[in-house]
Amino acid sequence: MLSVNGVSKSYNKSGWFQKDKQRVLEDVSFQCGQGECLGIIGESGSGKSTLGRLILGIERPDTGEILFEGKRLGDAKIRAGNISAVFQDYTSSINPFFTVEQAIQEPLNNLKSGLKSHSDLIDDLLLQVGLHSDYRKKYPHELSGGETQRVCIARAISTSPKCIVLDEAISSLDGSVQLQILDLLKDLRSKINTAYIFITHDIQAAAYICDRIMIFRNGSIEEMVSTDQLKDVQSHYAKKLLQMTILN
Amino acid sequence: MKMWKNMLQDKLALLSFSIISLVMVTGLFAPFIAPHDPYEVHMVLRYAGSSWTYWLGNDHLGRCILSRLIYGIRPSILWVFAALAVSVGIGAMLGFIAGYFRGKIDALLMRICDVMLSFPGTVMTLAIVGILGVGLENILTAFILMKWAWFARVIRTAVLQYSESDYVKFSKAIGVKPFKIIYRHIVPVTLSDIAVTASSSFGSMILQISGFSFLGLGIQAPHAEWGMMLNEARGVMFSRPEFMVAPALSIMIVVSAIHFFSDYLQVALNPKLRTSKHKAGDFAGTTTPRLQEKEVA
Ligand SMILES: Nc1ncnc2c1ncn2[C@@H]1O[C@H](COP(=O)(O)OP(=O)(O)O)[C@@H](O)[C@H]1O
Ligand SMILES: [Mg+2]
Numbered sequence A: 001m002l003s004v005n006g007v008s009k010s011y012n013k014s015g016w017f018q019k020d021k022q023r024v025l026e027d028v029s030f031q032c033g034q035g036e037c038l039g040i041i042g043e044s045g046s047g048k049s050t051l052g053r054l055i056l057g058i059e060r061p062d063t064g065e066i067l068f069e070g071k072r073l074g075d076a077k078i079r080a081g082n083i084s085a086v087f088q089d090y091t092s093s094i095n096p097f098f099t100v101e102q103a104i105q106e107p108l109n110n111l112k113s114g115l116k117s118h119s120d121l122i123d124d125l126l127l128q129v130g131l132h133s134d135y136r137k138k139y140p141h142e143l144s145g146g147e148t149q150r151v152c153i154a155r156a157i158s159t160s161p162k163c164i165v166l167d168e169a170i171s172s173l174d175g176s177v178q179l180q181i182l183d184l185l186k187d188l189r190s191k192i193n194t195a196y197i198f199i200t201h202d203i204q205a206a207a208y209i210c211d212r213i214m215i216f217r218n219g220s221i222e223e224m225v226s227t228d229q230l231k232d233v234q235s236h237y238a239k240k241l242l243q244m245t246i247l248n
Numbered sequence B: 001m002k003m004w005k006n007m008l009q010d011k012l013a014l015l016s017f018s019i020i021s022l023v024m025v026t027g028l029f030a031p032f033i034a035p036h037d038p039y040e041v042h043m044v045l046r047y048a049g050s051s052w053t054y055w056l057g058n059d060h061l062g063r064c065i066l067s068r069l070i071y072g073i074r075p076s077i078l079w080v081f082a083a084l085a086v087s088v089g090i091g092a093m094l095g096f097i098a099g100y101f102r103g104k105i106d107a108l109l110m111r112i113c114d115v116m117l118s119f120p121g122t123v124m125t126l127a128i129v130g131i132l133g134v135g136l137e138n139i140l141t142a143f144i145l146m147k148w149a150w151f152a153r154v155i156r157t158a159v160l161q162y163s164e165s166d167y168v169k170f171s172k173a174i175g176v177k178p179f180k181i182i183y184r185h186i187v188p189v190t191l192s193d194i195a196v197t198a199s200s201s202f203g204s205m206i207l208q209i210s211g212f213s214f215l216g217l218g219i220q221a222p223h224a225e226w227g228m229m230l231n232e233a234r235g236v237m238f239s240r241p242e243f244m245v246a247p248a249l250s251i252m253i254v255v256s257a258i259h260f261f262s263d264y265l266q267v268a269l270n271p272k273l274r275t276s277k278h279k280a281g282d283f284a285g286t287t288t289p290r291l292q293e294k295e296v297a
Helices: A048-055 A098-113 A119-128 A133-137 A145-157 A173-193 A205-211 A229-230 A236-247 B003-010 B011-028 B065-101 B101-117 B121-132 B137-165 B165-174 B177-216 B226-234 B242-268 B269-273 B277-283
Strands: A002-012 A021-032 A037-042 A061-067 A085-086 A163-167 A195-200 A212-217 A219-227
Touching: A002 A048, A021 A048, A021 A061, A021 A219, A021 B177, A037 A048, A037 A205, A037 B011, A048 A163, A048 A195, A061 B242, A085 A145, A098 A119, A098 A133, A098 A145, A098 B165, A119 A133, A145 A173, A195 A205, A205 A212, A205 A229, A205 A236, A212 A229, A212 A236, A219 A229, A219 A236, A229 B277, B003 B242, B011 B065, B011 B242, B065 B101, B065 B137, B065 B177, B065 B226, B065 B269, B101 B137, B121 B137, B121 B177, B137 B177, B165 B177, B177 B226, B177 B242, B226 B242
Parallel strands: A037 A195, A037 A212, A085 A163, A163 A195
Antiparallel strands: A002 A021, A002 A061, A212 A219
């Protein structure tokens, strides 16, 4: 469904006259199937978020291509309704001037589906993420971190997208709330059959929810394993990474 | 709207807003409100004190000071406001484009701004007046030329900060069109920065135009302008100091009102501060730093 083929990306190093480029992604290729949950783990600075932004079409790859059902994701029309996202920073993930209702409506309005009133749909979406319909009129600064992430998830699933990119979606939440959100995500996936691209630096969270895990290092794929075989990773780096988690 | 409801509670903001709008409306309808013709000379009434027909007295040519004060609102406030609106408009448009799209267009626009901002403002205004000649419209032109770059800079900085935020990233990801994102997500959050910078600039521009008119570079006699009225009263500064009071007080009141109102806008346009004013301390760190113009007249 989603295929990333030989993608590279570099950024100009700051400075006007320097031609130095920092390679952030180096020839990355992988596939993500329908309804699959693919985890991308790696240290911070390894380029995970950059890859996420490329998949979401926010930025263009320098070389290579990212295809969604055979069509280029750079085209906003292909993305609309099919791809969605949940980000890390819950303090800036909803426009401070929007109510919960307006935030959830944004992707729906963008679809021009002709549906004027999404009223019932919004109640239903809030219910699905475990929030009461009283939340519709609240502003983001009136919500806790966990509640905001729930609203963001409701917003992400509102158009029943085929793929959702979750970039550190649980990383800034407290331990117990993290688990609640992970359970919610798991539960939703079994209901709506959406593919997740779950970007995180937390191996345990990835192992909890993902089918397959991609270990990412310095902008390229170190190893790809299915979660059941996580114990039998081949590469030295992946072994070290796992050991560190077990020691924790 | 919530903003207006809050203003009713904030007495100082309400007073400032009333003063500003009253002055503007008075200026707009000057011919209907002014009790006399501001250009009518009565040499008999030279330096006359206040009377029932001439409330604020008469100037060195016996003209009605109150009427001149009212007509003076037009160049002193209304035209300055128009020039401000034009430069904020240009600055906002370029600032939004530069800050949102980044890349080459941003680099190009910012270098142009750098060039514009590397000239000292007052000297440039004097140079433009020197080339184009003395007159209100030339000073206003100079203002627009000098100020747009500054607004573009400030607005770009604000836009840059917000276009990195996750809700803008989300909109981009789901394929919302760029100008819709700017309009729906970036304009509302930058509006408070724009309003605050624009209103504090308004105050200093009023002072500047009065300053230039005081020096005789702005509007020309017999037209009325507050700075020029101050200049005319200067001749009798020691014998009849009260003639300076009316124009000076008008400038002071209007500029203070604008500054108070701009302080209020800062709070009112921020949704976090707006709904939880009682615990404003919690949010002290979250507002964008106050942007203020250094040069005043
Ligand atoms: N817009 C950008 N401009 C320049 N450098 C960037 C940009 N975005 C990311 N980088 C650089 O790319 C590297 C990878 O960043 P990121 O993708 O955020 O990593 P991760 O999400 O794995 O922590 C970092 O070294 C960062 O400095
Ligand atoms: Mg990241």
